[in-house]
Amino acid sequence: MTKKVKPNLAVAVAKMQEPTASVLASKVHPNGAASPRVEIKQILIRVSAEAHKQLKFMAVDEGTELRTLMIEAMNDLFIKRGKPPIA
Template sequence: MAKPKPSLTDLTLQKGVTSPPSPSAQAAASEKEEKRIGQTLRLGAGAHKQLKRLAVDVEKPMHDLLLEAVNDLFTKYGKPPIA
């Protein structure tokens, strides 16, 4: 009779791989992180192209430049830059 094949769990335990964090551990870690809410920004083709070129020129992701712009807007209106 053929020997049964080991399960994936058996194989990972043999290699010393630990199990993934429990859901409660993941929840505790995520509570420490700041909660973020998505916001969609639609740009015209020219503005998008210009932003993309600027991101290449300054070697920053477009997302970082947009957050910088939001912080500048907050500052302009007397709010703390927290984006």
Template sequence: MEKVEITITISKDVAVTISSGEGKQKPVQELTQPDQGIERLVPKEKSGPDEQTKADRSNRAGKKMMPFWVRREARIQLRMMAAELGTTQQDLMIQALNAFFQKRGKPPIA
């Protein structure tokens, strides 16, 4: 029997390749045992230097997410402005929140 190889993408950064072995058919139970049929569990190459993995999000320490609803057009406009300014939507929202605080006589702590 020929060697069968299956690659499963777990996330955009991690893929697992499972192999049926070297010409031998293995039952599924054997393939799920450690180091039997799993050839590699390695991160894929990142598409860009600014992309972060979940493990590398130290900039989020001590912070909380604040979701809110906006019109579709506002979301698109924010995305376009971030691209035009060469920054992120996150940074633009931090600037806007700090400006709002300062306008109301509060410290810019966002």
């Protein structure tokens, strides 16, 4: 007969505070170079169906992902506003 181990609250709380793989991810820049692990945040925006379709077609035409195009656009905006391109 095996002995049942009682759950330890301290262990459970410590596990909850550990970063998960979805929070810490290896960031890859559009040029394909990997950078050190950074915290990743999600941004959700709504765009017209026409803008979404155009972006998807651009991504397919360039053989890339929509996400890569958006990162490029964000970095271009940072540069335009005098900020470093860190996206």
